Amino acid sequence: MLKRKYILISILLLALSLIIGYNYIYKEHRNISEEKAAFTVTSEAIFKEYNSDVDSATKKYLDKTIKVSGTVTEIDADNFTLDNAVVCYANKEILKKITKKSSLLVKGRNIGYDELLELIKLDQIIIINP
Template sequence: MKRKTIIVLAMVLITVLVASIVYDFTFNSKHRDIANEKAAVMLSAQELYINFKKNEATATAKFLDQVVALRGEITAVENNGIILNNQIQIHFDTEILPTVVKGTSIRVKGRCVGYDDLLEMVKIDQATLIHN
């Protein structure tokens, strides 16, 4: 009887230990810092868009979840983002509206999250401005 109790307590203790390790790894792991990562590729907004229009599957494999640096003209300013060349929708983590003006050229860096078939736009998030 005493041996069964020790085995059950040991199993409970091991289960709690494993659960706490999994919890710690899942919720306290270091997050990706896109702003400080080096861009995997640097190209124009037009070039990125053409890659997705030509072959979405190939472009997705090449650019998805990659940090890309883009240059292009601001064609629209949204709540917390901009649209480059009417083709690339860029979302910033911080407020940038006072520093961007429609019609100006800009360079940005962010994570490519893919192509939106409905809007026919490439989406970039966690973007930051690249200052010359």
Template structure:
């Protein structure tokens, strides 16, 4: 009987650790400090030259990217046609205009070879 209680306790502890590992808290990019501060042209050039090395450097990292706004939609914008930034909330177009300089913080989620754009999500506009 004592052996079964020990096995049951071990299973419960393993289940608790497994649950906590699988359901970790989500990152809050807005509160994180950026690991890199780079222009959209520089990061796009790094990805186009050697995408494997650039992915090792930037993928899933928080970065600050700067440049001129080339396109604005409801929840996303494009910087210099080289970086696509997706926001969690709507962008107020009265604050940002096309061709205005901008600095955005977000998480790099990849590179689109077809459009030759770096993709970022959970972006926030820096003042």
């Protein structure tokens, strides 16, 4: 009787672990367009923060939804750059809508800072105002 009880408890714990693991691995992705921005900054201001103290800026902004304003200085196949400081990875539909030297307010997720190129990286970009 006691052996059956241990087997039953073990099976229940295994099933519970599998359910929790499945839900953790296959949870819904974040929808940045629906999230409220944690910070609103200019491209120059966030660039200065990263250049003065990379570690504290990373703790503050990494994986957060932020709004960044700036002027488009470069457009590539899958991204554009604001004020030579913030690289915004966007889909082709968004890239078609923007032009060099246009001022933008964008919202996206901060995915890090490239210390070698000194660029802040954002992905899942949406344009707030063109």
